[in-house]
Amino acid sequence: MTQQIPSTEPELAAVRNFRDVGGLPTVDGRRVRYGVLFRSGHLAHATEEDAEFLASLGLHTIFDFRNASDQKLEGPDVELPGVRNVNLPLTDPADGAEFWKMVRDGDLDQLRALLADGKGANRMINSYRAIVKQRTAEHSQVLHSLAEDSVPALMHCAAGKDRAGLSIAITLLAVGVEREAIVADYLESNAAHRRYKVHRSSASASAYSPEVMELLSPLFDARAEYLTAAFETIEETWGGVDAYLEQALRITPELRDRLRERLLD
DSSP, X not given: OOOOOOSSOOOOSSOOSOEEOTTOBBTTSOBBOTTSEEEESOOTTOOHHHHHHHHHTTOSEEEEOOOHHHHHHHOXXXXXXXXXXXXXXXXXXTTTHHHHHHHHHOOHHHHHHHHTTTHHHHHHHHHHHHHHHHOHHHHHHHHHHHHHTOOSEEEEOSSSSSHHHHHHHHHHHHXXXXXXXXXXHXXXXXXXXXXXXXXXXXXXXXXXXXXXXXXXXXXXOXXXXXXXXXXXXXHHHHSSXXXXXXXXXXXXXXXXXXXXXXXXX
16 A cells, blocks of 8 residues: 655655655546655755655555666665666766766866857766666666556665656656646756755865856756757657657557556656
């Protein structure tokens, strides 16, 4: 029996960006069931009270989309009794390692060269496009697992915004959630209490100056243009959501029906 989550969000001390995806409307008038699909940032720093709350959800599976570099930086997820942890990295640890080192360590001139004049946002758009095109096996595994036995499930990455955001979006597309509702849920990651805490190596005030934070903002924002780029990649590469699900993710109509049974009221 899964817990029905109240409309008010829980106050988690050290797990950011947690929410139940329940309540989102589908194009055929149904809604995502509460208590079956959750999303968040990483669970590595969860307090004892946080862990007790997460354990109360009756989770079957936690999907962790972080790579080895993320896990080295933040630590492994807290262990929850009886919950299966599945690590499916959606980015390569080597990809962007130098870039993220510069984000943490770089001075203002380096950050300007790296991120100014739209370069930061373009990097995010290209990342979303690449994940959609290159990580079809991982997304296929997630959807097959959900259809078989893996709910209630929690999906997370580091911030719970990009890799988890894309995986949640693809799951919601598969069960027919309205596109506008998917984008609205994605943009919830911009709420102040949900945002990822920016890691900068220097403790000096200049490391977090207004200009530095402005340069970094494209990396830590949830922007509709990023998710739109992912949707456009699906259209451009496969011709539409149905073909993407069937050809790239091996999701048959029968399996989509099972996903709807698992996730929708």
